[in-house]
Amino acid sequence: MPSFTSAGFSLSYDVAGAGLPVLLIHGFASSGKVNWVDTGWVETLVGAGYQAITLDNRGHGQSDKPHDPEQYYPSQMADDAVALLDHLGIERVAVIGYSMGARIAAFMAFSHPERIASVIFGGMGMNLINGLTDGNDIIAGLRAPSLEDLKHPTARQFRIFAEHTGSDREALAACMETSRQPMPRADARRVEVPVLVAVGEADVMAGPPEPLAELLPQGEAVVIPKRDHMRATGDKVFKAAALEFLSKTYSSGSNS
Template sequence: MPEFISHDLSLAYEVHGAGTPVLCVHGFGSNGKVNWIDTGWVETLTGAGYQAITFDNRGHGQTDKPHDPELYYPGLMAEDCVALLDHLGIGRAAVLGYSMGARIAAFLAFAHPERVAAAIFGGMGMNLVNGLTDGNDIIAGLRAPKLSDLTHPTARQFRIFADHTGSDREALAACMETSRQPMARADVRRIEVPVLVAVGEADDMAGRPEALAELLPRAEAVLVPRRDHMRTTGDKVFKEAALAFLAKNFPAATIS
């Protein structure tokens, strides 16, 4: 994978197709391939005339994996997005984020609205503001000597996922300490770009999408039927809603 440098870290990325750019920001413990290629998102976006840009967040995939929690605040990770757009010579892009990636997208849209044509917050509802209640359990699960020691369901879920992706669990634990930083309500209200908030009906990690959409000046919400946090990622309803939202706010004919 090609790489770019952001704040002395080397991050891996891939560019898929040609057309109007969509920057895809994956969730915690995942990577660009698992979150966006394996779920069919890249195929969906490129088939609709978009260029899908995927990358591995710091601490994930083939990107550098520092163990210092101070390096994982969402505002810092949003600067990685800017560095990648700069590296590719892209002025404005739509941003598609899932879970932690949606939190990063929110901080990006707040700090750099001139770079974000539209944003999609998948798997992130009102907990953008309220924070993640299971974070400490997830950290303990990542640092536990073995999976069989864990009884907390969310901790087990993320430990299994981390082992499946061959992740650096200490880097992920450091990431979880600070990447879940809540966004202030006042800052959410100042995000002026169009936003789609999409959350699974059975998602008990994200918080309600409607409540977050009400805070955002230009937002709409979609509830994905019968899906939990993990299974919403590649859901057909989510993809269809995202494409319809992009068509209204950043159509494929747009030149960035």
């Protein structure tokens, strides 16, 4: 994978297809490949005529993995995403983020609205503002000596996922400490770009999508039927809603 430098870190990315660029920001303990390639998102977007850009966030995938929690605030990772756009010479882009990636996308849309045509928050509803209640359990689970010691269901889920992806668990624990920083309600009200909030019907981690969409000046919500946080990622209803949203909020005219 090619790489670029942001804030002293070497970060990996990939680009597929041609057409209007869509930046894909993955969730916690995942990677560009796991979150977006393996779930069919890159193929779907390229097939619809877009260029799909995947980024491995700091601490993940093939990017540098600091163990310092001070390096994982969502505003810092939002700056990484903007640095990638600068590296690629892209002025304006549509962004799709999932879970932690949606939080990063929200901070990006707040701080750099001129770089974003529209944005999709997948797997992130009202807990963008309310925060993540299971964060400390997830941290403890990542640092536990073995999976057998874990009883908390969410902690077990993320520990299994981290081991499956071959992740640096100490880097992930550091990331979880600060990347879950909530967005102030007043800041969410000032995200002016069009936003689609897409959350699984059985997703207890994200919080409901509708109240967040109502806070956002140009927000709309979609519920992904019968899906929880992990299984909503590559869902066909999610993809169809995203393509429809992009078709009405992102065009050659909106990118100029």
